Amino acid sequence: MSARITLAVAGRVLTQVRRDHRTLAMLLVVPCVLISLLWWMFEDVPGDLFDRFGPALLAMFPFIVMFLVTSVTTLRERSSGTLERLLTMPMGRLDFLLGYALAFGLLAAVQAALAVGVSVGLLGLEVAGPVWLLGVVAVVDAVLGTALGLLVSAFATTEFQAVQFMPAFVLPQILLCGLFVPRTSMPDVLAAISNVLPLSYAVDAMQELVARADQGEVWRDVLVVAVFALAALGLGAATLRRRTP
Amino acid sequence: MMKNVVEVRDLVVVRGSREVLPGISLDVPAGVTGLLGPSGCGKTTLLRCLVGAQRVRSGTVRVLGEPAGSAPLRTRVGYVTQAASVYDDLTVAENLRFFARVLGVDPASVDEAIGSVDLAGHRDQLVSRLSGGQRSRVSLAVALLGKPDLLVLDEPTVGLDPVLRRDLWQLFHGIADAGAAVLVSSHVMDEAERCHRLLLMREGRIIADGPPEEVRERTGAADIEGAFLHLVESA
Numbered sequence: 001m002s003a004r005i006t007l008a009v010a011g012r013v014l015t016q017v018r019r020d021h022r023t024l025a026m027l028l029v030v031p032c033v034l035i036s037l038l039w040w041m042f043e044d045v046p047g048d049l050f051d052r053f054g055p056a057l058l059a060m061f062p063f064i065v066m067f068l069v070t071s072v073t074t075l076r077e078r079s080s081g082t083l084e085r086l087l088t089m090p091m092g093r094l095d096f097l098l099g100y101a102l103a104f105g106l107l108a109a110v111q112a113a114l115a116v117g118v119s120v121g122l123l124g125l126e127v128a129g130p131v132w133l134l135g136v137v138a139v140v141d142a143v144l145g146t147a148l149g150l151l152v153s154a155f156a157t158t159e160f161q162a163v164q165f166m167p168a169f170v171l172p173q174i175l176l177c178g179l180f181v182p183r184t185s186m187p188d189v190l191a192a193i194s195n196v197l198p199l200s201y202a203v204d205a206m207q208e209l210v211a212r213a214d215q216g217e218v219w220r221d222v223l224v225v226a227v228f229a230l231a232a233l234g235l236g237a238a239t240l241r242r243r244t245p
Numbered sequence: 246m247m248k249n250v251v252e253v254r255d256l257v258v259v260r261g262s263r264e265v266l267p268g269i270s271l272d273v274p275a276g277v278t279g280l281l282g283p284s285g286c287g288k289t290t291l292l293r294c295l296v297g298a299q300r301v302r303s304g305t306v307r308v309l310g311e312p313a314g315s316a317p318l319r320t321r322v323g324y325v326t327q328a329a330s331v332y333d334d335l336t337v338a339e340n341l342r343f344f345a346r347v348l349g350v351d352p353a354s355v356d357e358a359i360g361s362v363d364l365a366g367h368r369d370q371l372v373s374r375l376s377g378g379q380r381s382r383v384s385l386a387v388a389l390l391g392k393p394d395l396l397v398l399d400e401p402t403v404g405l406d407p408v409l410r411r412d413l414w415q416l417f418h419g420i421a422d423a424g425a426a427v428l429v430s431s432h433v434m435d436e437a438e439r440c441h442r443l444l445l446m447r448e449g450r451i452i453a454d455g456p457p458e459e460v461r462e463r464t465g466a467a468d469i470e471g472a473f474l475h476l477v478e479s480a
Contacts, residue, residue, distance in 0.1 A: 008346035016334050019371075081330035085387070088296045089347050090319040242314065243300040245260055 001092045009091075009099020010106075013073070017107065023069070027107060031061040031115040039123040054125050055206035056179045058115055058134060062108040062142035063199060064170055070104060070149030071162040078153065083240070093240045097233050101146050108142025109135060129209040133218060137209065140225050141202045147232035154239030173199035178207075198228035248310075249274050250395050250426035251295060256304035258290050265290045266449045268304065273428050273444075277421045279437055280430040281469070282446030288430040289327065291446070292397050295428070296324040309394055320348055323388030323396045327403075329380040330387075333373035337364055337383050340372060341390065350391035358386040361416060378405045385413075389420075396420060396427045402436065414439045437469035445473055452476045 017024055035057055042049040077083040086096065112135045119125040127134065152169060156162040176186070176194040183194050194200045205221035208214060251273035258266040265287045280288055293299035294306050297314015306313035309321060331340045341355040359368050362382040367375060372383055385401055396417075402410045414436075417427045421441070429440070437443055437457050445453040445460065453460050453476055457469060466472040 004349065005347050008343055012332070012335070012339075012343045015339060016332065019334050080333075081326045081328050082332060084298055085324065085326065085330040086347065088298055088314075088319060088322070088324050089344070090316070090349065091347055242297060244298065245300050 001094050001098075002090075005091055005095040006099045006102065009096055010102040013100060013103035014106070016073075017103070027065060027069070028111055028114055031065075031111055032118045034061070035115055035119050036123065039119075050123070051126060051210060052207070053179065054119055054123075055134075055210040056177065056203045058112070058119065058138060059141055059202040059206040060174060060199070061115060062111060062138045063145040063202060064166070065111070066104045066108060066142045066145030067149040067170060068163070068166055070100060070146045071153045071156065071165060072159055074100070074150050074153040075156055075159060075162045079157075084244075087240070087242045093237045096240060097147075097150060097237055100150060101143050101229075101233065104146040105139050105143050108139050111142075112138030125210065127210050128212055129215060129218065133209055133215070134206065137202065137205045137218070137222055137225075140222050140229065141199075144198055144202070144225055144229040144232065147229045147236060150236040151232050151239065154236070170199075173197045176200065177203040179203060198225050201225050201228075250309060251428070252305075252307045253291075253294070254305045256291075256294060256306060257302040258287075258294065258299060259302050260290065264449070266294075269450060271444055271451050271454065273426060274442065275421065275424070275426045276441035277417050277427045277429065277439070278442045278444060279440035280428060280444045280446060281434060281437055281473075282430075282432065284432050286446050287449040288432075288446060289399055292324075292399050292428070292430060295395075295397055296322055298324075320350075320391055321394045323390070323393035325381075325385050325388045325396075325398045325401055327399045329372075329377075329384040331372055331380065331383045334371065336369050336371055337375075337386075338368045340383060341386060344387045345390050348391050354390055354392075358389045361389060362386045363412065378409060381405075382413075392423075392425070394425050396425060398427065398429045400430055400432070402429075402431065402433075410436075434468070434470040434473060443469070445469075445476065447473075447477060 039050050116134045152165040177200045201221040201224040205218050208217045249272040253271045256269045311318050345355050362385050421427050460472050464472040464475040466475050
């Protein structure tokens with residue numbers, strides 16, 4: 001592993017994203033628009049539904065977006081031959097993975113700053129805990145999305161397939177994360193499944209922060225998400241082989 | 246006689262259910278060596294073995310005295326795949342700078358590499374805006390970074406115009422004159438005369454090995470294409 005190479009990968013990925021103005025705009029603007037839409041939708045409904053759904057959405061954006069972006073970009077690296085070329089160079093597998101995680105983590109930090117800024121500053125989301133901790137949770141979610149995206153890209157041979165992994169891997173997590181039905185009210189089997197899905201903990205962390213601000217709870221959830229992300233990165237590293245059949 | 250740069254012994258590679266290389270042995274000395282053979286004969290698989298990208302069943306591959314693909318070789322062997330393995334959404338210079346950082350070579354070698362493939366006028370252009378020939382030259386420039394001791398080139402001259410092809414062969418000879426070994430694969434037999442030495446390949450085997458004039462004389466053919474046909478028919 002080498003810091004020089006990891007930073008080279010991260011820098012290159014960020015340059016590529018910066019070049020792609022449309023993707024960059026979507027990454028940064030779409031979350032703000034969606035969170036505003038959510039707020040507007042609940043405006044005339046009694047109760048504090050925005051306070052319940054808003055935090056969950058803040059946890060999902062970085063996860064979903066980074067999952068998609070990473071699975072497609074790394075698939076492109078695999079099919080264009082650049083990955084093979086890099087692996088014939090002094091590039092460690094972890095350099096490659098951490099470079100991507102670093103680049104998309106940074107991007108997620110900017111994305112989270114904007115989305116949280118809009119939610120708290122403009123839409124009046126009341127956060128009981130420290131606002132910066134929302135950003136930390138968002139970045140860890142993004143790294144999780146990146147790690148899972150890297151992993152599934154190994155099992156896709158076309159960009160169409162890579163995109164299809166999104167409903168397969170991400171939608172079940174959204175359904176079972178406790179947003180629609182509290183996890184304690186789910187049938188036992190589903191609650192058990194929900195307990196082993198990382199997004200459940202990401203959403204928990206956000207909701208905890210907004211509602212009660214038990215920081216110990218939040219950090220525990222963040223730790224669980226981080227462990228999932230590390231495990232996915234480890235599995236992803238196993239799919240990057242210098243020698244292929 | 247100089248020591249061989251590449252030594253392959255009894256190499257067996259199986260891809261899927263097909264034995265692509267059924268036990269091939271060969272040597273590559275310094276200078277420009279041409280690996281010639283029809284499409285699908287196993288040239289790319291063989292080259293992938295030399296850079297350590299191919300899973301092999303059995304046999305040994307040694308490059309510059311080390312096992313192929315081992316860590317000390319990763320800065321000493323330049324590899325150009327058939328498709329241009331560069332980033333379309335970066336400029337020529339950005340691509341080169343990135344790979345130079347990965348290799349840990351002096352940033353000054355970036356402009357040198359761009360110059361040697363004659364793309365100085367395009368250095369700040371996006372690779373996606375370049376022609377096919379220009380893109381493959383960007384890919385070649387990446388392989389030249391850090392002045393490797395062995396350059397492995399998979400069909401680098403396919404689809405290029407005659408002037409460019411001549412210039413590239415001059416570049417390969419320049420690199421070889423500076424002391425490196427250059428291994429160039431091609432399915433175009435008329436490129437044979439430009440090599441110091443030839444390896445003719447068919448169905449995963451080497452059917453002839455030696456300087457072009459020697460291969461021609463041995464078969465009594467007028468050119469390498471004739472020699473190839475003669476070798477195939479008399480086998």
